Amino acid sequence: xxxxxxxxxxxxxxxxxxxxxxxVIVLGEDVGxxxxxxxxxxxxxxxxxxxxxxxxxxxESQIIGTSIGAAVNGLRPVAEIQFxxxxxxxxxxxxxxxxxxxxxxxxxxxxxxxxxAPYGGGVHGALYHSQSVEAFFTHIPGLKVVIPSTxxxxxxxxxxxxxxxxPVLFFEHKKMYRSVRGDVPDGEFTVPxxxxxxxxxxxxxxxxAYGLMAHYALEAADRAADEDISVEVVDVRTxxxxxxxxxxxxxxxxxxxxxxxEDNRFGGYGAEIAAIIAxxxxxxxxxPVTRIAGPDVPGVxxxxxxxxxxxxxxxxxxxxxxxLAAY
Amino acid sequence: MxxxxxxxxxxxxxxxxxxxxxxxxLSDEQLIEMYRMVALARxxxxxxxxxxxAGRIPFVISGQGHEGAQVGITWALKKGHDWVAPFYRSIATxxxxxxxxxxxxxxxxATANDPSSGGRQMPGHYGHAAHxxxxxxxxxxxxxxxxxxxxxxxxxxKTGQVAMTFMGEGSSNQGDVHEGLNFAAIHKLPFVxxxxxxxYAISVPSSKELALPDVAARASGYGIPGVVVDGADVLxxxxxxxxxxxxxxxxDGPSLIEAKVTRLTGHSSDDQQTKYRPAEELEAERSLDPLxxxxxxxxxxxxxxxxxxxxIDAENKAVVDDATNFAESExxxxxxxxxxxxxxxxxxxxx
Ligand SMILES: Cc1ncc(C[n+]2csc(CCOP(=O)(O)OP(=O)(O)O)c2C)c(N)n1
Ligand SMILES: [Mg+2]
Numbered sequence: 001x002x003x004x005x006x007x008x009x010x011x012x013x014x015x016x017x018x019x020x021x022x023x024v025i026v027l028g029e030d031v032g033x034x035x036x037x038x039x040x041x042x043x044x045x046x047x048x049x050x051x052x053x054x055x056x057x058x059x060e061s062q063i064i065g066t067s068i069g070a071a072v073n074g075l076r077p078v079a080e081i082q083f084x085x086x087x088x089x090x091x092x093x094x095x096x097x098x099x100x101x102x103x104x105x106x107x108x109x110x111x112x113x114x115x116x117a118p119y120g121g122g123v124h125g126a127l128y129h130s131q132s133v134e135a136f137f138t139h140i141p142g143l144k145v146v147i148p149s150t151x152x153x154x155x156x157x158x159x160x161x162x163x164x165x166x167p168v169l170f171f172e173h174k175k176m177y178r179s180v181r182g183d184v185p186d187g188e189f190t191v192p193x194x195x196x197x198x199x200x201x202x203x204x205x206x207x208x209a210y211g212l213m214a215h216y217a218l219e220a221a222d223r224a225a226d227e228d229i230s231v232e233v234v235d236v237r238t239x240x241x242x243x244x245x246x247x248x249x250x251x252x253x254x255x256x257x258x259x260x261x262e263d264n265r266f267g268g269y270g271a272e273i274a275a276i277i278a279x280x281x282x283x284x285x286x287x288p289v290t291r292i293a294g295p296d297v298p299g300v301x302x303x304x305x306x307x308x309x310x311x312x313x314x315x316x317x318x319x320x321x322x323x324l325a326a327y
Numbered sequence: 328m329x330x331x332x333x334x335x336x337x338x339x340x341x342x343x344x345x346x347x348x349x350x351x352x353l354s355d356e357q358l359i360e361m362y363r364m365v366a367l368a369r370x371x372x373x374x375x376x377x378x379x380x381a382g383r384i385p386f387v388i389s390g391q392g393h394e395g396a397q398v399g400i401t402w403a404l405k406k407g408h409d410w411v412a413p414f415y416r417s418i419a420t421x422x423x424x425x426x427x428x429x430x431x432x433x434x435x436x437a438t439a440n441d442p443s444s445g446g447r448q449m450p451g452h453y454g455h456a457a458h459x460x461x462x463x464x465x466x467x468x469x470x471x472x473x474x475x476x477x478x479x480x481x482x483x484x485k486t487g488q489v490a491m492t493f494m495g496e497g498s499s500n501q502g503d504v505h506e507g508l509n510f511a512a513i514h515k516l517p518f519v520x521x522x523x524x525x526x527y528a529i530s531v532p533s534s535k536e537l538a539l540p541d542v543a544a545r546a547s548g549y550g551i552p553g554v555v556v557d558g559a560d561v562l563x564x565x566x567x568x569x570x571x572x573x574x575x576x577x578x579d580g581p582s583l584i585e586a587k588v589t590r591l592t593g594h595s596s597d598d599q600q601t602k603y604r605p606a607e608e609l610e611a612e613r614s615l616d617p618l619x620x621x622x623x624x625x626x627x628x629x630x631x632x633x634x635x636x637x638x639i640d641a642e643n644k645a646v647v648d649d650a651t652n653f654a655e656s657e658x659x660x661x662x663x664x665x666x667x668x669x670x671x672x673x674x675x676x677x678x
Pocket of ligand 1: 416465467468494495497498499523525526527528529588594
């Protein structure tokens with residue numbers, strides 16, 4: 001099977017969908033000739049032309065707002081927000097418009113739009129090029145939120161997102177773009193939205209993670225195995241709608257759960273998973289549901305010592321696993 | 328290009344033309360239908376206030392004073408083909424574009440079958456998919472970007488559609504307006520922005536909202552035409568809109584039309600405008616009411632006479648009575664369905 005980097009898988013997913021369906025357009029800042037600041041859209045402008053690969057002005061609300069209108073009138077826009085950190089000028093369009101269009105119109109209008117944005121730290125991006133923004137959006141009914149961790153899932157989930165009839169936020173960890181490789185078969189395949197995946201079987205501790213943290217969780221699980229701790233890893237893949245059953249099944253089996261996310265700890269996405277486990281798997285628990293997450297400071301600091309302090313690492317996850325296993 | 332033309336679009340018939348509509352290409356029959364629409368929108372609106380004061384409906388937001396501009400401007404679009412992204416005062420626009428009196432009244436009562444939202448939104452948030460009338464939210468001005476996106480899709484898909492959006496002058500200060508006009512102008516999109524300038528954003532006078540008297544002056548900053556029209560002059564509004572729509576359809580790009588209107592009621596049923604508007608001003612603005620103005624204009628031109636006016640009034644009253652009775656008897660939506668339509672698949676958690 002051919003192997004691809006994460007970003008190649010994203011690019012191929014876009015290209016395949018644009019070839020398959022001429023309603024698919026791409027728009028955002030620098031997505032045209034330059035091919036995007038990370039080159040996710042490289043080559044699309046040459047292949048599909050300026051009508052379908054649109055360099056927008058530096059106006060995020062417009063990127064999302066016009067995508068909503070274009071989606072209502074027969075297109076399937078894939079909007080790129082250059083960095084997830086800069087999605088907030090468009091927050092109102094996402095929250096008040098995209099998410100609510102179907103509900104408020106009693107199912108007479110829908111918004112088949114995908115919004116791609118690179119997120120995450122560990123790349124010397126500092127406060128404004130490192131954020132994890134998913135929790136702002138997983139809170140909103142009407143938005144789907146997808147965070148793939150492998151090239152296979154990136155391509156398969158991107159296809160599903162573009163084909164979906166509702167707005168999907170598709171967050172790509174920028175540190176994975178070139179550091180993560182994996183098998184991606186040629187030809188048609190999709191990965192359904194709303195399905196988590198057990199990426200490692202184990203019996204003593206469940207680790208729930210997504211994005212870059214899904215990789216770090218596997219690394220930590222490997223090292224835990226050297227210490228005779230058997231860890232199961234669940235890669236959530238779709239944060240909303242959440243595949244609760246896969247998470248709960250694993251916790252019912254192991255009786256212990258560590259939730260890992262890179263975002264600030266307080267009110268982060270992992271808090272919702274913890275609440276669900278407390279409500280629905282309490283009788284199976286042999287220890288407290290715990291979290292390893294980013295510290296509660298307003299952003300990822302720049303200096304490498306400070307950035308390392310901020311970032312969740314395999315070591316920090318391993319510590320959490322050890323503590324929980326010993327409980 | 329890029330000039331603000333005050334009054335140039337005013338639809339005065341050329342000398343020697345017998346019929347008042349001839350200069351804008353409208354037949355007497357069409358003029359009568361336009362008048363009927365202005366009067367019907369007013370009749371529905373007045374009924375809404377009666378129902379509100381009688382405790383039948385909790386909230387009213389009104390289009391009184393704006394109807395002439397809305398009918399004149401919306402009339403230039405192709406129904407069932409073009410698109411409108413309305414705002415909360417767009418009663419006459421929505422009806423000109425295809426919504427019926429029953430559709431409007433069920434929105435006031437928020438019934439299960441209200442086509443705008445199935446009772447989910449407040450009254451004033453009109454929308455109808457079958458008429459390409461986009462569902463609207465409450466945060467002002469967001470809809471401009473949707474209309475621009477609709478126009479983008481129309482251009483890419485080569486549908487020949489024009490997208491028009493409407494808002495107040497206060498709302499025109501929102502950032503989305505700048506982002507939308509800029510993008511529409513860059514891509515010469517088939518798009519028209521209509522500002523219904525009634526001089527107030529709730530209680531704040533336009534002198535505290537804008538440093539210039541005319542929103543239309545901003546058009547030049549985007550390199551697009553901006554015109555000011557008398558919003559009580561229905562035919563001038565129609566002419567300005569026809570020009571903008573034709574220009575958009577030709578592929579020459581967007582335009583901005585600013586209609587100077589008057590707000591004959593409080594901002595909404597929750598507002599007491601005598602607190603911030605002097606009595607003399609309210610009295611003087613009565614003379615800007617488009618309904619008697621249009622009636623007098625068409626009567627002087629021999630298009631309307633007393634008998635026809637009385638007949639239209641009676642017919643409109645019957646339509647409003649029917650719509651009120653209909654909406655009164657329609658069922659409320661059920662909480663059993665309130666989880667539905669968050670996503671296309673149905674209820675979250677079941678797929
Ligand atoms: C973003 C936002 N801020 C505030 C409001 C509350 N609000 C509703 S209408 C309005 C005034 C709008 O004035 P204008 O745009 O001139 O329209 P008009 O009501 O005069 O027709 C305000 C402040 C809102 N709906 N949305
Ligand atoms: Mg106003």
